[in-house]
Structures are given as structure tokens and as C-alpha cells.
Amino acid sequence: xxxxxxxxxxxxxxxxxxxxxxxPASAASERIGAAVxxxxxxxxxxxxxxxxxxxxxxxxxxxxxxxxxTGVTPAAFAVAEHGxxxxxxxxxxxxxxxxxPDRHVAVVAGSDVVADLGDxxxxxxxxxxxxxxxxxxxxxxxxxxxxxxxxxxxHGPGEGHVVxxxxx
Amino acid sequence: MASDPSxxxxxxxxxxxxxxxxxxxxxxxxxxxxxREAAYDxxxxxxxxxxxxxxxKEDAIDRLPELIETVREVVEENGGTVYVADDAADANAYVxxxxxxxxxxxxxxxxxxxxxxxxxxxxxxxxxxxxxxxEGVDVYETDLGEWVIQVADESPxxxxxxxxHLSRERIAELLREEFDPxxxxxxxxxxxxxxxxxxxxxxxxxDVGITGANFVVADxxxxxxxxxxxNARKCAVTPDTHVAVAGIEKLIPSIEDLExxxxxxxxxxxxxxxxxxVTMLTPPxxxxxxxxxxxxxxxxxxxxxxxxxxxxxxVLLDNGRTAMREDDQLRETLYCIRCGACSNACVNFQxxxxxxxxxxxxxxxxxxxxxxGLHGQDAAAEFNDLxxxxxxxxxxxxxxxxxxxxxxxxxxxINRGKDPGTYDFLxxxxxxxxxxxxxxxxxxxxxxxxGTVAKLASATAPLSNWLAGTGPVRALxxxxxxxxxxRDLPVFQRQSLVDWFEANGGxxxxxxxxxxxxxxxxxxxxxxxxxxxxxxxxxxxxxxxxLEALGVPVSVPxxxxxxxxxxxxxxxxxxxxxxxxxxxxxxxDIDAGRDVVVIEPSDLAAFRREYERLLxxxxxxxxxxxxxxxxxxxYGLLENGADVGALSTADGDEPIAYHSHCQQRTLDxxxxxxxxxxxxxYTPETTGSECCGMAGSFGYKREYYDVSVDAGxxxxxxxxxxxxxxxxxxxxxxxLETLLERPVxxxxxxxxxxx
Numbered sequence: 031x032x033x034x035x036x037x038x039x040x041x042x043x044x045x046x047x048x049x050x051x052x053x054p055a056s057a058a059s060e061r062i063g064a065a066v067x068x069x070x071x072x073x074x075x076x077x078x079x080x081x082x083x084x085x086x087x088x089x090x091x092x093x094x095x096x097x098x099x100t101g102v103t104p105a106a107f108a109v110a111e112h113g114x115x116x117x118x119x120x121x122x123x124x125x126x127x128x129x130x131p132d133r134h135v136a137v138v139a140g141s142d143v144v145a146d147l148g149d150x151x152x153x154x155x156x157x158x159x160x161x162x163x164x165x166x167x168x169x170x171x172x173x174x175x176x177x178x179x180x181x182x183x184x185h186g187p188g189e190g191h192v193v194x195x196x197x198x
Numbered sequence: 199m200a201s202d203p204s205x206x207x208x209x210x211x212x213x214x215x216x217x218x219x220x221x222x223x224x225x226x227x228x229x230x231x232x233x234r235e236a237a238y239d240x241x242x243x244x245x246x247x248x249x250x251x252x253x254x255k256e257d258a259i260d261r262l263p264e265l266i267e268t269v270r271e272v273v274e275e276n277g278g279t280v281y282v283a284d285d286a287a288d289a290n291a292y293v294x295x296x297x298x299x300x301x302x303x304x305x306x307x308x309x310x311x312x313x314x315x316x317x318x319x320x321x322x323x324x325x326x327x328x329x330x331x332x333e334g335v336d337v338y339e340t341d342l343g344e345w346v347i348q349v350a351d352e353s354p355x356x357x358x359x360x361x362x363h364l365s366r367e368r369i370a371e372l373l374r375e376e377f378d379p380x381x382x383x384x385x386x387x388x389x390x391x392x393x394x395x396x397x398x399x400x401x402x403x404x405d406v407g408i409t410g411a412n413f414v415v416a417d418x419x420x421x422x423x424x425x426x427x428x429n430a431r432k433c434a435v436t437p438d439t440h441v442a443v444a445g446i447e448k449l450i451p452s453i454e455d456l457e458x459x460x461x462x463x464x465x466x467x468x469x470x471x472x473x474x475x476v477t478m479l480t481p482p483x484x485x486x487x488x489x490x491x492x493x494x495x496x497x498x499x500x501x502x503x504x505x506x507x508x509x510x511x512x513v514l515l516d517n518g519r520t521a522m523r524e525d526d527q528l529r530e531t532l533y534c535i536r537c538g539a540c541s542n543a544c545v546n547f548q549x550x551x552x553x554x555x556x557x558x559x560x561x562x563x564x565x566x567x568x569x570x571g572l573h574g575q576d577a578a579a580e581f582n583d584l585x586x587x588x589x590x591x592x593x594x595x596x597x598x599x600x601x602x603x604x605x606x607x608x609x610x611x612i613n614r615g616k617d618p619g620t621y622d623f624l625x626x627x628x629x630x631x632x633x634x635x636x637x638x639x640x641x642x643x644x645x646x647x648x649g650t651v652a653k654l655a656s657a658t659a660p661l662s663n664w665l666a667g668t669g670p671v672r673a674l675x676x677x678x679x680x681x682x683x684x685r686d687l688p689v690f691q692r693q694s695l696v697d698w699f700e701a702n703g704g705x706x707x708x709x710x711x712x713x714x715x716x717x718x719x720x721x722x723x724x725x726x727x728x729x730x731x732x733x734x735x736x737x738x739x740x741x742x743x744x745l746e747a748l749g750v751p752v753s754v755p756x757x758x759x760x761x762x763x764x765x766x767x768x769x770x771x772x773x774x775x776x777x778x779x780x781x782x783x784x785x786x787d788i789d790a791g792r793d794v795v796v797i798e799p800s801d802l803a804a805f806r807r808e809y810e811r812l813l814x815x816x817x818x819x820x821x822x823x824x825x826x827x828x829x830x831x832x833y834g835l836l837e838n839g840a841d842v843g844a845l846s847t848a849d850g851d852e853p854i855a856y857h858s859h860c861q862q863r864t865l866d867x868x869x870x871x872x873x874x875x876x877x878x879x880y881t882p883e884t885t886g887s888e889c890c891g892m893a894g895s896f897g898y899k900r901e902y903y904d905v906s907v908d909a910g911x912x913x914x915x916x917x918x919x920x921x922x923x924x925x926x927x928x929x930x931x932x933x934l935e936t937l938l939e940r941p942v943x944x945x946x947x948x949x950x951x952x953x
Contacts, residue, residue, distance in 0.1 A: 089498040092490045096402070112472045121484040123499045125435050129428060147472070151457045154478075162418040164483045167460075167476040172428040176343035176359065177393070178366025179386030184342065184394055185401075186428025186475065 035110045036194055039143050042113030046170035047182075048190035052140065055079045055195050062086070062102060065135050065191045071095055072102035073122045075137055077195055090127070101131040101187075107142040108192070109150040112169050115192060116150065119164035128168065134187040136168075140197045205680055208580075208901040215550040216908050219355065219363035223551035224912075226362050231542035231888070233469025234594060240471070241461075250458040252598045255533035258416075258450050259523055265416040265449040266514060273419040277482050278510035282446070285517050290329035293441055296511055297335050297406050300439050306405045307491060310336050314401045314437070316423070316430035317341035318410025319357060319536055320515055321443050323559045323572060326408070338400040340429040342393050349376050355552035356561060358467050358538035363551045397429070402490040407433035411444035412535065413459060414512070415478075417452045421512070423477040424463055426470075431477055438487035439509040446514045447532040453478075459535060462596040467537040482508035522571035527607040531567030533597045540564050540591035540601050545889045545909040546584045555584045563591045563601040570608045579612045583902070586893030587766050588860035589803065603811070609768025613638040631764070632771035641679040645895035646767035649728045649759035655690040656732040663689050682903035686936055688733045695731045695738035699754040708742070712751040718840060722831070723787045724754045727798040728763070729928040737797055737943065740950035741828055745795070747844040747951045748835045753792075757783055760801040765808055766894050777804075777812040781821055794825040797944065799862035799926050800894065802827050806865055827862065828946050829871035829926075836877060845949050848879035855920035856882045856945065857913065857934065859927035860889040871926065871945050878949055883920070887913040892929035910937050924948055 036052060043050045053061045055077060063083035071090035072082045082088050086102050095101075103124040105115035115136045119125040128134050144150055154165065172186030182188045238244050258265060270280040283289035301311040313335055315321065327337045327348070339345040343361040347354055350372050354360030361369065370383035373392065383389055401407075409430050413422040421442050423430040434440050450456065456478070464473040486499040487508060522528045541547045541562030544555065552561025557569035557577045563585050569577040585605035595601060614636050631647050644651065655662040665671050672683040681687075693701070699708075722745055730738040738754070745752050758780045761773030784794060796802040805825050809818050826834070836842055848854075854875060858868035868884060875882040891909025896902050914937035917923050923938065924945045925931045934942040 089500045091498055092488045092495045095488070095499065096490060114472065119435070119479065119483050119485040121486060121500060123486050125431065125483075125485040126488055126499065129431055147461060148457065151454070154453060162420070162480055164420075164477075164479045164481075164485070166431065166478070167472070169472050169474055169476075172474055173426045174342050174390060176341070176346065176361055176427075177369060177386040177389040178364075181387050181390040184390060184427040184429070185340065185398070185432055 035143050035145050036140055038145070039108055039110035039113060039194070042110060043190075043192055046113050046190075048113060048170060048192060050192040050194060052194045052196055058137065058193060058195055059083045061193055062135060062137065065193065066100040066102060067133055068100070069094070069098050070100035070102060071098040071127055071131065073104070073124050073127050075104050077104065077137065077139060080137070080195065095126060095130050098131040100133040100135060101127040101129070102135045102137065103128045105136045105138040105142070105192075106165065107144055107150065107153050108138045109145075109147055109167070110143055111146040114150065114167045114169040116153070117166045117168055119166065125164075125166065128166075129186050132183060132187055133189040133191070135191045135193065137193045137195065139195045143194065205901045209904065212550055212554055212901065213904050215554040216904060219551040219553055220549045220908070222365050223355070223363050224548045226359065227356075227542045227548045230468060230538075231594070232886075234466055234539055234542060237465035237469040237471060241465070247458045247461055248596055248598050251462055251596055252533065254450055254455045254458065255597055258455075259447060259529065259532050261451070262446060262449065262523060265451060266446060269414060269416040269419055269449060269512070269514075272417060273510070273512055276419050276480065276510075278419065278512060280512045280514065282514045283516065286324035289324050289443065289513050289515050289517070290326055292513055293326060293408070293443070294330055294333045294335070296439065296441055297330065298333070300405050305438070308403070310334055311405045312336040312338070312400070312403060313406045313408055314338050314340050314397075314404040314433045315344075315408045316410065316425065316433045317344045317360065318408070318443060319354070319559065320410050320445050321408065322354060324443075324515065324517065326443065338397065338404070340397045340401060340433055341425075341427060342390065345393060345397060346372065349373065353553070353559070354561070355556070356538055356541055357536050357552075363553065401429070401432050401436055402488070404433075404437045406439045406441060407435075407437045408441045408443065409434050411442050411448050412463065413450050413456060414442075414444050414448045414514075415451075415453050415456065416449050418480055419512070420453060420478050420480045422456060423475070423479065424460075424473045425477070426468075426474040428475055431475055434477070434479055434481070435483065435485050436488050438507050439511075440481055441511045441513060442481075443513045443515060446516055446519050463535055463537055466539040466594065466596040481510035518572045525571070528567055528571050528604065530599045531564060531571055531604060533599055534564050534568070535597060537596060538562060539594040539596065543590045543594040543888060544585075545588070545590070545887065545891055545912075546586065546905055549891075549905050549908045550584070555581050557581060563605065564599065566608045567601075567604040570611075575608065575612055575615060578608050582609050582612060584905070586889070586896045588889040588893055589807070589864040590860050590888040592864050603808070606765055606768055606770065610770045613642060613768050631769065632775050633769050638767070638769060641899070642767035642769065644679045645898070646764040646769040646772055648763045648895070652690065652728050652732040656692065656694055659690040659692040663687075676900055680900045681898045682900040685898050685903060686932070688729070688932070690732050691735045693735070695726050695735045696754055696756045698735065698739065699742065705751065705753040708746060708753065709751040712746040712749055714747065714749050714844065718749045718835060718838060720750050720835075721792045722750050722752050722795045723784065723792050724752050725757060725794055725796045725801065726754055727796070727801045728759060730797050734928055734931070734944070737947050740944070740947040741795070741797055744832060744845065744946055744950040748832065748840040750835065753787075755783070760804045761808075761812070762800045762804045763894065765804065773808070774812045777809050781813055781817050784821065785817075788820055788824050793831065794821070795828055795831050796825055797828050797946070798928060799827060799859035799865070799867070803861035803865060827865070827867045827870070829874050830867055832946075832949070833870040833874050836874065842877055844951060845878055846951055850879045852880050853920065853922070854880040854882050854948070855885070855917050855923045857885045857887075857890065857917070857923070857925040857930055859925070859930055860893075862926055874949065875945060885913060885916050887916060890925070890927070890930040890933040892933035894929055897929070897933060906933070907937070910934070914938055922948075
């Protein structure tokens with residue numbers, strides 16, 4: 031929640047080879063646009079004054095999802111300790127959009143970056159769903175060592191970028 | 199029994215695995231183990247987390263029937279279905295019906311309905327894939343390791359890394375044979391890319407997604423999936439029908455209970471602080487299902503507007519778990535979170551992999567509990583002896599399961615299930631144990647009563663040593679009790695430590711000799727374990743001299759065996775009797791305020807760990823808190839003012855390599871020895887290998903000799919460059935002396951004053 035927490039979050043992301051930037055809401059759409067590789071799909075961003083850039087297809091079809099290189103979704107919150115983004119699972123489709131394309135761009139409000147996993151669990155319990163919703167703690171890039179060496183980008187994204195919205 | 203053919207078959211099978219799969223498994227498992235240790239070390243509150251996780255599991259298993267009802271209600275309320283399956287056939291039939299119904303609904307657009315799966319040991323346990331395929335269903339594993347195993351038509355060799363035994367080259371060969379691809383398979387990245395494309399298509403086409411569950415939250419119906427690849431997420435949310443198959447033991451009461459497990463499971467499994475994806479899915483979810491073919495492929499995924507067409511089935515599998523829950527000894531197995539840490543920490547697993555150290559489904563130390571509970575005792579019999587009780591898995595287990603004890607209990611039960619052998623009278627005449635006529639195999643009774651054997655051999659030394667070295671006797675020993683003729687036998691001393699001590703004036707003389715320096719007002723009873731008493735008498739003498747030089751008078755009474763040898767053979771009744779006898783003889787000394795000093799770490803480990811199960815609580819506590827490992831004791835004396843100058847000291851930076859004993863490490867007693875060595879002017883370097891592989895009788899046995907030497911060689915390699923090597927355990931010394939071809943004394947022999 032503090033600058034320190036965001037700093038820690040960014041350091042954790044860097045260690046996972048996930049890039050990040052902290053931007054004011056007014057510049058967010060432009061920065062998201064710069065962070066995507068085409069073709070890109072996305073789900074609605076619930077942050078005031080922030081919308082998906084035109085180049086990103088909102089409400090994609092399965093065909094568009096399959097062809098997309100980048101998926102843009104909001105994160106409900108983030109955990110600084112591990113560089114984790116919490117992706118909800120709603121009818122808007124954050125789950126498939128954050129999962130299918132090879133590059134995931136997550137957008138999170140600075141005020142939603144919590145310090146550690148314990149705070150993350152507190153957030154789950156505080157929410158409307160009181161721990162009865164569906165959420166994924168996604169940390170870093172999809173990986174496997176099953177083929178005789180560590181490889182990133184297996185079934186999930188092999189690249190990640192996080193846009194942190196500065197507090198207003 | 200005399201010419202047990204299975205013994206040579208076992209030896210042959212294990213030798214083959216050592217040369218094939220073991221070569222691949224060892225570096226991978228030991229690397230995972232090292233990463234797990236490092237990830238544990240990062241946690242300041244590790245022990246509190248493990249205790250929390252343990253307590254949650256204890257509570258959950260205790261309340262299991264209630265949790266099953268809770269989850270049934272809430273999942274049904276959410277719009278899903280819960281099915282509690284009694285056994286494999288029941289579970290398989292239910293899942294087949296679910297797939298069949300999807301097909302009958304016309305939702306399948308292929309000739310054969312298709313299923314995609316994420317990795318699940320529970321579905322391996324029930325052979326779900328075979329059952330579905332028999333019903334005309336195409337089944338695709340989507341975890342890359344599990345998929346390779348499916349292509350190879352093999353069984354998983356590791357709970358977490360099912361294809362851990364296959365090299366990259368072998369995987370490439372398998373995939374080339376199966377798919378005849380246009381692309382080259384040079385690197386792991388090539389193989390992964392091919393798998394991603396192929397399996398991605400299978401997932402997009404699938405009619406049903408089947409996952410396991412790492413945890414099932416009872417009061418919310420939340421399925422938790424912990425994965426790195428992302429395939430479980432795709433399997434769960436892409437098709438409109440999701441079936442989760444989980445053992446009933448996966449239930450935990452509520453979402454708050456999840457936190458310690460999420461903190462621990464990735465660390466214990468792969469040494470990561472957290473896995474890539476911790477999915478907490480409360481199905482049926484509102485996330486749109488995805489139709490990549492047909493008219494819906496070009497409709498926005500949000501078109502359903504939250505109107506869910508999703509179907510969710512939670513299959514909770516019993517398959518023997520209720521019986522395990524009622525079994526006081528096997529119940530702990532149900533706390534297992536299937537992280538594989540016990541496999542990675544195990545030297546014998548590292549040597550032979552899970553196809554050697556494993557049963558029908560599960561592998562590693564905990565497999566004994568799972569296989570005995572789910573598939574019956576016989577399923578555990580084949581590999582149970584590969585657990586030597588070294589206890590290195592005890593620190594690794596995130597839920598504090600006493601895995602060695604489960605192995606001991608199951609071994610005891612297996613022993614008792616066998617007919618008394620024809621040669622029993624040989625040992626009956628020799629050893630008054632509690633296993634007479636019980637069916638315990640001859641070799642186990644021989645090793646389990648090694649104290650009696652050693653006493654006789656010492657009394658008849660050197661004749662016994664000479665006899666034991668002859669070809670015909672070695673052949674006989676190999677044939678009857680399975681002692682491998684390649685293994686050096688211990689050389690028994692004619693004068694035991696107890697006799698030497700008495701010959702030198704006994705306790706009274708010791709009191710006089712100990713009148714040096716500051717009076718520490720302590721007295722010690724030195725426990726003359728079998729090996730110190732009859733074989734490694736020198737380390738016993740060094741201990742007596744050391745304690746006296748530091749001002750502590752000693753007594754060395756003749757005492758019963760600790761029961762350690764019996765425990766390692768699964769002879770719990772004998773160990774129980776030994777524990778009571780030994781405590782009875784030591785009680786007066788403890789009452790008189792004397793400290794019990796132990797040289798052999800495995801005996802001390804019996805006092806501090808297993809005796810908790812064998813003695814009344816108060817007796818256990820008294821012995822535990824008044825007994826000390828010798829170097830731990832010396833460290834305490836030095837801390838309390840004893841004069842380090844009384845010991846043999848070096849010049850301050852003399853290098854010395856020290857291999858602590860496996861059970862000693864589990865007791866956290868490596869550090870005192872290194873501290874004393876440092877105070878005496880040495881710079882000790884400790885070893886990384888978990889265990890020397892000798893493990894008491896294990897390395898003597900014909901069927902395990904090669905496995906034992908394989909582990910020993912890993913350790914010997916670490917020590918090759920060291921001029922001076924010391925080891926705390928008698929087995930470790932024997933193994934290292936054979937492999938390094940030079941003396942490997944106990945540290946106390948280096949530290950003790952020359953006299």
C-alpha cells in the first residue's frame with residue numbers, strides 16, 4: 031500500500047523476469063497500449079479513468095482469444111512478497127484472457143498491492159464473496175521442468191508485464 | 199528361506215534401476231532436495247507453519263465425516279454435484295457416466311468423446327484413464343510429465359515429477375516414435391513447444407476436463423489446484439464440464455486453513471516460495487466456457503452474460519481411506535499433501551527412483567503408508583525395506599509425518615503376516631526376542647538381535663573373526679541370512695569396553711581419575727552400545743578418557759540393547775521389551791542425577807524419538823532430557839567451564855572433514871560436534887549427502903548391497919580430497935573406511951586426550 035510495498039512488488043516481479051511500471055491513471059491506457067504485442071485481447075478494466083486502448087479487442091470471441099498474442103486483464107489485488115497478481119474468475123473472462131495468450135499484461139491499483147500472502151488471504155475473506163469466489167494467485171511465468179530442462183511459457187503465458195496505477 | 203530366490207531377483211532388479219533410472223533421478227531429486235532446504239531456510243516461522251499445517255490436517259481427518267457432509271451441501275447449493283466413491287471401480291464408473299451423458303447430450307462434436315486431464319495421483323491410483331478408454335473415451339494427460347508417461351505407457355516414478363526418470367533424449371525419442379514430427383527435437387524448449395501446441399489443441403476440443411485437487415475447502419466448496427504449467431486452469435475452465443477427483447483426505451475446513459499450505463507446498467515440493475498458479479476455484483464458476491469450434495467460436499466469450507452452462511462434479515474417493523483413518527498407525531498418512539519431499543530427501547530413492555522405491559501408484563517413504571492402506575500390505579512389501587529409517591525425510595515433511603515410523607509399523611505387520619521360517623530354531627536358540635514363532639524372517643531376527651550375536655562373537659574372538667572371514671562361512675551367511683559376501687564383516691574385540699573399564703578399576707577408579715581442574719559436579723553413565731562395546735571399543739575408551747580429563751567421572755555398566763536394531767527390522771515387540779529393560783536399568787542412575795552419554799547416534803535417536811511410542815510418557819521424558827550425544831555433552835561441559843586444554847587440540851586451522859550421522863542430523867546434533875571441533879582448533883567441513891547408505895544392517899544385505907554402495911559412493915566422492923575424515927556413526931565409518939580405504943574414526947577419538 032505504501033511506496034515501499036510497491037517497490038517490493040516491483041523487485042519481486044523483476045526477480046521473476048516480469049516487467050512492470052507505475053503510471054498515473056491518466057497515462058494508463060497509453061502505457062497499456064505500448065505494453066501489448068498485437069493481436070491483443072482484453073477484459074473490461076474497472077478503474078476510474080482507465081480503459082482498454084483501441085488496439086486491444088474487448089469481449090473477444092474464442093477465435094480471437096486463440097489468435098491473440100497478448101491478454102490484458104485487471105488484477106483484483108497483488109502480493110508484493112512474491113510478485114503475485116490475483117486474477118478473478120468472472121463472466122467477463124479474466125481467467126481465459128490471462129491464460130491463453132503468450133503475453134499477459136495485468137493492471138492493478140497501487141492501493142491494491144498488499145505486503146504478503148497473509149494480507150492476500152485477508153483480502154479474499156474481506157471481499158463480497160467471503161472466500162467463496164474463484165481466484166488465481168498467478169506468480170511469474172508459466173513453467174515446466176518436465177522436458178529435461180526449465181522452460182517458460184507452457185500452457186500459460188511465457189511473458190508478463192504489470193501496470194501499477196498510482197494512487198490518486 | 200534358505201535359498202530365497204526373491205533375494206537375488208530383488209538385487210538384480212535394483213542393480214538394473216541403479217544403472218538406468220537412478221542415474222537420471224539422482225541429480226534431479228537431490229537438486230530438488232537442496233532447493234527445498236534453501237526455501238525452508240528462508241522461512242523464519244517454518245516450524246510454526248509446519249505445526250499449523252499438521253494441526254489443521256489432524257483436525258480435518260478427525261472431523262472427516264462432518265466435512266464430507268458440509269462440502270456436499272455447499273457444492274450442491276453452488277449448483278454442482280458431489281459423489282463419494284467407495285473404491286476405484288465405483289469412482290471410474292461415475293466419471294464414465296458423466297462423460298457418457300455429455301456425449302449423449304450431443305455436446306461432443308467428435309465420434310468419441312474426449313477428456314483432458316491435469317496431473318492427479320488419485321486418478322493414477324484408480325487407473326481412471328484405462329477405465330475411460332475401455333468405455334470408448336479419448337483421454338489426454340496435459341501435464342507435460344504425465345503426458346510423457348502416458349505416451350511411454352509407464353507409471354509415474356515420482357509423486358510430483360512423474361517422468362523424473364526419463365532423460366531429455368529418451369523423451370525426444372518417445373515423441374519422435376509416437377508423432378513422427380516435422381520439427382527437430384534438440385532442446386527442452388523444442389519438446390515443450392511441441393507439447394504445448396499438441397495438447398493445446400486437445401484442450402480446445404475437449405468435452406470434459408478432469409482435475410485432481412490439492413485441497414478441497416469444505417465450507418465453500420473451493421477446489422485448490424497448485425500448478426506451474428497452467429494446464430490445470432485450462433482443463434478446469436475450458437470445457438463446460440469439470441470433474442474434480444480427490445481423496446476424501448483432501449478436505450480442509452475453511453479457506454483460512456489454506457494459507458499455511460500455500461506457504462509450504464511449493465517450498466517442500468520444488469523449493470519455490472510459491473507455485474506459478476494457486477487456483478482457488480469455486481465451481482461451477484461464472485467464467486465463460488470456451489467453444490473453439492462451431493458457431494460459438496465467433497461469438498464474444500462474454501455473450502452468456504454470466505448465465506452458466508457449466509456442470510461440476512466433485513468425486514471424493516474413499517478406496518480404503520476410512521479404514522486408514524481408523525488405524526492408529528496409518529492415520530498420519532492421510533495428512534500427506536503429496537509434495538514428494540520425502541522422496542527427494544531419501545538417499546535410496548535418489549539411487550533407484552520411484553520404480554524401485556515405490557508401489558503400484560505412490561513412491562518414496564510415504565508410499566509405504568499409502569500402498570499398505572489403499573492396495574494392501576503386500577503392495578508395500580516389495581519396497582518397504584528400502585526405508586532404512588535414516589529419518590532425513592522427517593525434517594522435509596511439511597506436515598510432520600513420522601514417515602520412518604510408518605515404515606517400521608508396516609514392516610512389523612508384513613513380518614507377522616509371514617509363516618514362521620524353517621530356520622527359526624537357529625535364532626530361537628540364540629536370541630530371546632519377542633518375535634518367536636511370529637513369522638518374522640530369519641535374517642530380520644538375526645540383525646534385530648545383533649547384540650546377542652556380537653556378545654557371542656566377542657567371547658569367541660579372534661576365532662569368530664577368523665571363521666567369519668572364510669569362504670565357506672561367507673557363503674553360508676549369504677545363503678541363510680543374506681549377508682552379502684562382498685561386505686567386510688565387523689571385527690569383534692576379545693575385550694569389550696565394559697570389561698576394559700572394569701579391568702581398569704571401574705567407577706571408583708574413574709572418580710579418582712576425574713579429579714582435575716574445576717569440579718563440574720556431574721557424573722556420567724556411558725551407554726555401551728553394541729558396536730562400541732564389542733567392535734569399536736577404541737571410541738568408547740576415547741570417550742571415557744575425554745570425560746575424565748574434563749572432570750566428569752564415568753561408569754560403564756553392562757546394559758541391554760536399545761532396540762534400535764530390532765526397530766530397523768520392524769520388530770516392534772522386541773524393541774518395546776528392550777526399551778523397558780533399558781529404562782529399568784538406567785532409572786536409578788537418572789534418579790541419582792547422572793547424565794546418560796551416548797556415542798552411537800542411532801541409539802540416542804531411539805531414546806529421543808521412538809521411545810516416545812514405547813515407554814510411558816514420564817519415563818520417555820526423563821530419559822530423553824537426561825541423555826546426550828557425546829559431542830553435545832562435551833560442548834555443554836566446555837560451555838560450563840571445563841578446560842578445552844585437556845583435549846587434543848590442533849593449531850587453529852587444521853582442516854577436517856566431518857560426516858554427521860543421518861539420525862543425528864534430524865536431532866539437530868551436527869552443530870555441537872562442529873562447534874567442539876572448532877574450539878579444539880580444527881576447521882571442520884561437513885558433508886551434503888543425506889546418509890552414508892549403510893544404515894546398520896541394510897548395507898550387509900545381499901539384495902541391497904549395491905544400493906548401499908551407490909549411496910556410499912556419493913558421500914565418498916565428497917570426501918575424497920580430505921586428508922582427515924571423521925564420522926559419528928559406526929555404520930558411516932564402516933562404509934567410508936571401505937570406500938576410502940583409510941581409517942575414519944569417531945570425532946571423539948581425534949579430540950580425546952592421548953594417554
